[in-house]
Each structure stands twice: as C-alpha cells, then as structure tokens.
Amino acid sequence: MPEFNPFFSDLRDRIEARDTVVSVGLDADLDRIPEHLLERDLPRWAFNRRIIDATHEYAACYKPNVAFYEDADGWRSLRETVAYAHGKDVPILLDAKRADIGNTARKYAELLEYADAITVNPYMGRDSLSPFLSRREKGVFVLCRTSNPGGADLQDLELESGEPLYRRVAALADLWNDAGNVGLVVGATTPDELEELRGEVPDLPFLVPGVGAQGGDAEAAVEFGLAHGVGLVNSSRGIIFADVEGSDGFATAAGRAAKRLRDRLNRHR
C-alpha cells in the first residue's frame, strides 16, 4: 500500500488528537437557516461561522456541499467558511461530485486550491479525474456506493465477472491510488456492502454519509469505514439543523448534536 499522503496523514493526526471521525456537512440551505440571519450580507457565511464555533471541537472535517453555494454570494460565503475552518485547524472536504474531460476537469480541480479534499464521480473514468488525482497532497474521495434509493440503478448492476459495478469502481479507485490520496464514498445504509468493500480495499479510507437524517448504521460505519484508523462519518442536516425551530439556540443545538454523534461513533471505534 502507498503511505497516506499529507491530507490523510494530517487527518489521521487530527482524528487521534481530537478523538473524532465526525464530518460535519455544511449544507447551508437558505430555505432552512434561521430567519434572523437572512438580513446579513452573507447569510450562509454568518450561519456557518456560528456552526463552526459550536462544533469544531467535535469535527474531524467540514464537508460543504457545493450545491448550496452555486451563486455569486455563495462562492464568497464558501471562501469565508473555508478560511474560518482553517483558522480553527479543521480541514475542508468539498462535496462537489465533479468529473469532466481534460481542460474542463482541470478547471474543476481549481476547487482544490482552497479545499483540502474533494468528492468526485467515476462515470467518466480515470482521465476525467486526473487533474484531481494529480494534486498528490490533497484527498480525492471517489463515489462508489451511494446511500440514496437510486444508488442501486447503476452501482448494483452485475458485471460479466459476477461482481457489482460498485466493487469494480472500488478496485479501480485502488489502482488510481498511486499517491495515497484516494478514498471512497460508501453509504451507511448498506452495512453488508461496507464490510465487503472493506475486505476488497483494506487501505482506502471511506467517507460514510447517510448517518443522521438519512438513517444508517453507525456501528458498521465505524467498524468498516476506517482504514488504519482513518475515515469519516458524515452528518449534515442532523447536526446543522438539529434545532428545527431555528431560534437563537441553533448553534448550541448543533454543538450538542455533533458531540452526541462523536460519542456514539466512538463507542464503536
């Protein structure tokens, strides 16, 4: 196996020092953030700053989903958020699920100028991910088995060789891991698949979404999601919108939810 690259080594250090594998998903949906923040210049940044203040001691990383920032103010909010998280010494995994041909993928890879890691979509194959993979110091999480109902539509298709497509994707991602910079996205809603995949690619850290708002099995996420102690279990809405009332207490509620998830996951580590 290749050694972990700087992103994964730093993540390992942080996981050990802070004793947490929680990824906090910063899906700052303008339709859901508290009303009193909407008058701010950059409401999503105001929201994220308060969430980061309340949760950073329980966070192994922050995972903003780029979908929630795709407009002019959104990009500014995202940049401020990244800088603030870095100020608290927490890495940023951009959930972008990108892939594209040659010069276009190079453009998308610029997202890694300011983030520490990114999620990518494997459907277009290796060269569509090369501009990400060639950032050898960053982390690249390849979508493998996703936790949504339609995840099965393509990912579970049986190949001529007898294996489902997602297992082949895991094997390909392992091949693409020259630099020790590759991980997989594997949903927690399918614990058997988590176990099976862990056997197939013992050295790739998993990002396990689907714990929290989507349900999912925390025990399996921790037992099989970590490779040599490194991996991430994400919750987005379950943390940042823990206080559905949206009162002044939303940040406190987020902090409590992040701590609760950390403790729940640590019971299985």
Add this chain to the structure above:
Amino acid sequence: MPEFNPFFSDLRDRIEARDTVVSVGLDADLDRIPEHLLERDLPRWAFNRRIIDATHEYAACYKPNVAFYEDADGWRSLRETVAYAHGKDVPILLDAKRADIGNTARKYAELLEYADAITVNPYMGRDSLSPFLSRREKGVFVLCRTSNPGGADLQDLELESGEPLYRRVAALADLWNDAGNVGLVVGATTPDELEELRGEVPDLPFLVPGVGAQGGDAEAAVEFGLAHGVGLVNSSRGIIFADVEGSDGFATAAGRAAKRLRDRLNRHR
C-alpha cells in the same frame, strides 16, 4: 414515444428555421480569452457577448460549461450570458454534469431556473436526477458514452446481460423519459457506438460533443445523433478559440468557424 416537451419542440423549430444543429460551447477559459478583455469588469461576459454576436445565426444552442464559471464573478458572467443569448432567441444548455441525493439535487436543479436544459451524470441513479427530470418543460441530457479516453473505464464494462454499461444507461434514460424531456450525451469519437445507440433508443435526441478540438466524425454525429430531426453537435474551443492569436479578430474567427461547422454538418443532414 412521448411527444417532445417544450424544450425539444422549440429546439426542433429553431433547428428547422435556422438550419443548424451546432451547439457552441462557451468554455470561457480566463487563461485563453484575449488579453485586452481581461481589464473589463467581467471579462468572461465581455468575451461571450462578442462570441454570441458573431455566432448566433449559426447556433442551435449555447452550451456553457459551468466549470469555467465557478466563482463569484463567474456566476455573474454566466447570468449575463444567458440573458443575452435569450435576447437573441438562442436556448442555453448548461453543461453541469450534476447529480446528487434528494435535497442537494433539488438545489442543483435550481440551475434550470435560468437555463433551458442541463447535462447530468447517471452514476447515482434515478432519484438523484428526479429534481431535473421533474422540470418537465426543460431538457435533461444524461451522460451515456463520453468521448474522453477514460470513457471506457466504466461505460464499456460488460454487464452480465452481455451489453456494455453505457447501453444500459441509454435504456434507463429512455425509461426515465416520461415527459419527452430526456436526451443523451454520446461522443462522436465512437461512430459505431453512435449507430448502435440510435438503434436502441430511436426517440432520444443526442448531444454529440467531440467534434472540433477533440476530433470526431461529423458525418456519424449528424446521421445518428438526430432523433426525428432533433439533436445537437457541439464544438467549444474549435469555435470560440478559432483565432488562437487572440487579436481583435477573435469574434470574426469564431463566426467563421461556427458557419464552417454548420455547413459541414448540414452536408450530412
């Protein structure tokens, strides 16, 4: 077959009225647009406006790749570009290649607020595309067989049923086409596959990239890319950066290149 929805009916009307199936890719790469435009407030918008002025009579649609606009100024440039193209009565196909789970995909689908159609990635399955598909009046082009070298890595994998994955994706997209709003992205670098796919899904219009800078077979693109006369053949850099000197004549050169491609394609229609 479902009737074409409003997007595809309008596209058919435009293709007939203007006698063109050319999609002009607006990949406004800041590293390549003429230097004298870089001093403008929004250089990409200044560039696109001149390109649109010079090419709109040869364009069946404009296809901005979102990768080139993913920053605060970029989003403003993209919005101005969309409004201007609409002013010239040319539809916008956003090349975004998106897909995500539930509430996140709904967020991405907001991209369709101002565009007429979008490209999406099928790896996460039907529900990850539902927010796009449910915009029944818009166009949704599903990535099927892409023209990049790595396109084969997943798309050509042979399924237990004996067909390659991309053919199953075509069949799924056809199933998802309740509203007559679905098309496929099929690269021109694989003419045999274009022919085979046209036989499999006779009613889905194709967007065929890969003519121009990527090479590709114009004859096959036109012969098999159109469904009932509707389809698009894209060139991006081959048109917008036709004048590599970047002198004042870049727009004129783009207009000439667009006209040349239209004429070349029309010889096979």
